[in-house]
Amino acid sequence: MLKRLSKCIREYMKYTAATPILVTLEVIMEVLMPLIMAQMIDKGIGTDDKPGSMKMIFIYGGLLLLCALLSMVFGGLAGKTAATASCGFAKNLRQDMFYRIQNFSFSNIDRFSTAGLVTRLTTDVTNVQMAFQMLTRMTFRAPVMLVTALIAAFSLNVRLSLIYLCVTPVLFGGLLLIIKFAHPIFTRVFKTYDKLNGAVGENLSGVRVVKSFNREDYETKKFKGISGGIFSDFVKAEKLIAFNFPLMNICMYTCVILISWFGAKFIVASGNTDFTTGMLTSFFTYNMQILFSLMMISVVFVMMTISRASAERIYEVFQEESDIVNPDNPVTEVENGDISFENVSFGYSRNASKKCLDNINVTIKSGETVGILGATGSAKSTFVSLIPRLYDAGEGVVKVAGRDVREYDIEALRDSVAMVLQKNVLFSGTIKENLRWGNADATDEEIKRVCRLAQADGFIEAFPDKYDTYIEQGGTNVSGGQKQRLCIARALLKKPKILILDDSTSAVDTKTDALIRQAFAEEIPDTTKIIIAQRVSSVMDADKIIVMDDGKIASMGTHEELLENEPIYREVYESQVKGGEENE
Numbered sequence: 001m002l003k004r005l006s007k008c009i010r011e012y013m014k015y016t017a018a019t020p021i022l023v024t025l026e027v028i029m030e031v032l033m034p035l036i037m038a039q040m041i042d043k044g045i046g047t048d049d050k051p052g053s054m055k056m057i058f059i060y061g062g063l064l065l066l067c068a069l070l071s072m073v074f075g076g077l078a079g080k081t082a083a084t085a086s087c088g089f090a091k092n093l094r095q096d097m098f099y100r101i102q103n104f105s106f107s108n109i110d111r112f113s114t115a116g117l118v119t120r121l122t123t124d125v126t127n128v129q130m131a132f133q134m135l136t137r138m139t140f141r142a143p144v145m146l147v148t149a150l151i152a153a154f155s156l157n158v159r160l161s162l163i164y165l166c167v168t169p170v171l172f173g174g175l176l177l178i179i180k181f182a183h184p185i186f187t188r189v190f191k192t193y194d195k196l197n198g199a200v201g202e203n204l205s206g207v208r209v210v211k212s213f214n215r216e217d218y219e220t221k222k223f224k225g226i227s228g229g230i231f232s233d234f235v236k237a238e239k240l241i242a243f244n245f246p247l248m249n250i251c252m253y254t255c256v257i258l259i260s261w262f263g264a265k266f267i268v269a270s271g272n273t274d275f276t277t278g279m280l281t282s283f284f285t286y287n288m289q290i291l292f293s294l295m296m297i298s299v300v301f302v303m304m305t306i307s308r309a310s311a312e313r314i315y316e317v318f319q320e321e322s323d324i325v326n327p328d329n330p331v332t333e334v335e336n337g338d339i340s341f342e343n344v345s346f347g348y349s350r351n352a353s354k355k356c357l358d359n360i361n362v363t364i365k366s367g368e369t370v371g372i373l374g375a376t377g378s379a380k381s382t383f384v385s386l387i388p389r390l391y392d393a394g395e396g397v398v399k400v401a402g403r404d405v406r407e408y409d410i411e412a413l414r415d416s417v418a419m420v421l422q423k424n425v426l427f428s429g430t431i432k433e434n435l436r437w438g439n440a441d442a443t444d445e446e447i448k449r450v451c452r453l454a455q456a457d458g459f460i461e462a463f464p465d466k467y468d469t470y471i472e473q474g475g476t477n478v479s480g481g482q483k484q485r486l487c488i489a490r491a492l493l494k495k496p497k498i499l500i501l502d503d504s505t506s507a508v509d510t511k512t513d514a515l516i517r518q519a520f521a522e523e524i525p526d527t528t529k530i531i532i533a534q535r536v537s538s539v540m541d542a543d544k545i546i547v548m549d550d551g552k553i554a555s556m557g558t559h560e561e562l563l564e565n566e567p568i569y570r571e572v573y574e575s576q577v578k579g580g581e582e583n584e
Contacts, residue, residue: 001315005128008096012088015081020140022078027141029071031148034285036063038156041278078137086133093125097317105324106390107348112317115198120317123193124310131307134300142296149289156279157266163258164290167251171294174247178240179305185237187309189230196226244299252291259283324389330409334416335401337366337497337528339387344396346382355394356382358551364544366401366497369521369529371539373572374548380532381422383548384500387530388417400498418491420504424483426475431460432467434486438493450492453519455512456485480507488516498528505538513538536573545569 009016040060101109101117109117153161203210203219210219263283266275339362346357356379364370372380385391386398389405398405405413418438426434435447447467451457459482463469475483484504491499499520505513517538520529533539540559547554547562547569555566562569 001311004315004318005093005311008092009085009089010092012085012092015085015088016136019078019081019085019136022074022081023137023141024144026071026074026078027144027148029067029074030289031145031152031286033064033067033071034282034289035152036060036067037285038276038278038282040064041276041281082133082137085136086129089132090125090129093128093314094121097121097125097314100317100320103322104320105322105392106385107323108320110348112320113194113198115196115201116194117317118197118201119193120310120313124313127307127310128314131303131311134303138296138300142293142300145289146293146297149286149293153283153286153290156282157275160259160262160266160275160283163255163262164287167255167291168294171247171251175244175297175301178244179301182237182240183305183308185233185240186306187312189233189237189309192226192230192233196223196230199223199226248291248295251294252287255287255291256284259287324392324410326410327407330412331403331407332409332412334408334413334497337364337416337526338399338401339364339498339528339530340399340402341386342397342399344386344393344398346386346391346394348391354551356551357386357393360396360553362546362553362556364528364530366528367526368543369517369531369541371542371545372530372532372548373534373536373539373545373569374554377550378548379551380548381502382551384419384502384530384532387498387500388414388419415494416496417498417500418494418496419500420484420487420491420502422502422504424475424480424487424504426471426478426483426486428471428473430465430468430470431463431486434471435490435493438490439495442493446493447489450489451485453492453516453523454485454489455508455515455519456482456489459485481509481512484508485512485516492524496527498530499524500530500532502532503534506534510535510537517541536569536576540573 037060040057043056043060097120112120150161150164153164199219199222203223210216259280263275263280267277267280269275341360341362344357344360345355347355360383372383374380382391386393387400387405389408389410392406400408400413400416427437432444432447435450436442438450439446444467448457451460460466460469471477475486478486484507488501488504505516508516513535514537517531520527521541531539531542536559539545543558544556545559545562546556547566549568554568555562557565563573
């Protein structure tokens, strides 16, 4: 895991490498200062038996000032390089994750959930970034400070320094116990964050429905429940981590008392010769440095405990292999819009007891218009999703232009297949910017042409800013029918060989629907058109109509053939025609 994540450091490696060096130099300056101070006390201030010297005070005082200035410089530079390295690492981490997610198939995204991926890109990356900054600074500073301070303390008095060796195991033992119990809680917390992000995203995207049904109280209660779960888990984890600081204080003050007691005895016993007042003063400083080093190590361990859960979740994204990949030597051109399904079966889960599509066999010639009807849940959308390889067939072969779709370069295949999905999505930006998703190099005239085909030109020209009208995120400032027509225009701008409309005229009136179909027939006759619809009127003029039922093709034929031979189709047709007559 660490090896994979470390690849994201890349161009920030020089900052990452410079930080420990600068931190080490900073620590050396800090460790030297107590030794210089001891010499200044003993030789500069002196005692009644050994008077001091102002000259020594100035010399050692100057050295102290120099060490303090160097420590400040090295510390400042270390902070700058650590911040640059950690922010750059987080930037690369987000980019690499986002690029990898872009290559995921629908099934990969289904396994993680949208909210889970958002949490990984935000909260989890931030946790790892903080841990990385600690790793480059505190993780080097604390051990270096601990080792150098211990060496300096032992050089002054070995017996007094043994106090630290007695206290350290107690501190580390307590810390390991805290980490052992805290890590599972943090792992659970970040999974709950996924639920929280999912609830917030769902609430905001469906805010009109929430308000129209007066479900604000329900949504608030749901949010409070999930948020309360996060609160409860964090309280449990923080209670465990809180034991670290009392344990630290107990160890620190125990050392102070023991050093004071034994240090005073050593001074008296040696007559302030073998062990001096200056040495005792230095020991107090080293006591603080050693114990604060241990505290820093404990803080690093706590942060690593939190970030470990986040790092594992990020690593899961890097480990996930897309179900849909390019073959070796892929075909880069789709010659025409011929489509054939040969004994195709499919299930969203490999272990599913029932398949969504079962033994589908159908042939569609280039340029044909094919309508698909069926009840909700009959797998109409699943059927068309196999054509551009949004999913791969579990059994059988889906062919486009006589070739298995798995032989094509994915980008080339999807450039030749335009889909207008059930859930139409527009992005924040102008109408032109949204339409150019279909073709980034499209001219204004090409944009207007496809809008005329999709019957969108009329309402666009009615806007004050026309094609420069700003579309809010999700297309909230246009109606459902307008959104559908803009999405159809965007798909047409790709100049596809296959056009798939997945119930994408449901919010359009029947007259506009008929005009759109007429424009398709006249303007793009060579494009294969597959229209999924609930209204029989939307598909009755198609060259072929497929009636689906429970993942199977119940029947197939022209409008007249199905009226005569297919009871399901006839029942739907008669109910809609009768309903229309009654409305009239």
